[in-house]
Amino acid sequence: MDTQKWIDKGYDLIVDFGPKIIAAILIWIIGNWIIKMVLKGIRKAMTKANYDESLKKFLLNLITWVFKIVLILVVLGTVGIETTSFAAILAAAGLAVGLALQGSLGNFAGGVLIMIFKPFKIGDLIEAQGEVGIVKEIEIFTTKITGLSNREIIIPNGALSNGNIINYTTEGTRRVDLVFGVGYDSDIKKTKEVFSQVLASNPKVLKDPAPTIAVSELADSSINFVVRPWCTAEDYWNVYFGVTEDVKEALDAAGIEIPYPHAVEIQKEG
Incomplete structure (x- = not known):
């Protein structure tokens, strides 16, 4: 049963x-x-x-x-x-x-957006979140860049994806913006020729686009010139420092004065 x-x-x-x-x-x-x-x-x-x-x-x-x-x-x-x-x-x-994990999820979402839209890639020189450096590694939550003084900088992807990003490598070339002041008794045409010779003698300065040399300001104690050569992204600092040094030597050789502050001592007879 x-x-x-x-x-x-x-x-x-x-x-x-x-x-x-x-x-x-x-x-x-x-x-x-x-x-x-x-x-x-x-x-x-x-x-x-x-x-x-x-x-x-x-x-x-x-x-x-x-x-x-x-x-x-x-x-x-x-x-x-x-x-x-x-x-x-x-x-x-x-x-x-x-x-x-609210913050971490924001960084994850930022990492996904960066990897999908690719505003930069490994090896690019970028400026973001107040830092400038070469992209070393792109991870899910953070991006690592090597700063100009060889520092490793780790930036959360959430902040990185929501902020401004300047990619200096994308276009392949960069403009170096320099300003030099000379005395008021200097000949403007001759000064421009000195700047042109300095730029022409630097092998890292590009011929195309052509550099810009112009008077930018009649300051209190100097005539200020903007000197703007172009170079490849990786040669930026070499051109910046090299042209600055060469301009000083060329102006000295040409007898063109670079103004500097003077102290005036007044003595009162007792």
Whole structure:
């Protein structure tokens, strides 16, 4: 009697849950195949768009986990297990993690935007967040640049992506802006010729675009000239320092005075 009762219960369970279990297994198999195909397409699209390798791996892992969780919830629902509580737990956990990692998530989002839109790349000379340096490494949460004094500077990607970025490497050339003052008794034409000779003798100064030499200001004690040569991005500081030194020597050789403050001593006879 008891044996027959258990057989009947087993039969009822098979009848009730057998189709659901079979459906759940089929959904799991087909779902995994669909996820695999979707991920394959996403991977191809990322490769075609030339996504950064670290970003590509991170996004693929994230998408895979999202798809897997959704598939598991669908399978559990097919079997007959209530999934509302699971979804509520996941939502609450996601909210808690989001609040706890608000700053980190902002940096992550900034890193994703930087890697997708590529405002700069490794090796570029950039100015951002009050720092100037060469991009050393672009990570998910931070970007590392090497400062002009060989300092490693780590900038959070959230601030970096939301601020102004000056990329000196993109165009390939840079203009060096220099200002030199000479005395009021100096001949303007002769002074310009001295500047032109200095620029022409510097092999790192580009001929095209042509440099600019002009009077910019009649100051209190000097005639100020702007001297603006062009050079490649990597030669910027060599040209800046080299031209400054050469101009001083050339002006001295030409007898053109560079004004400097004078102290006047007045003695009163007692």
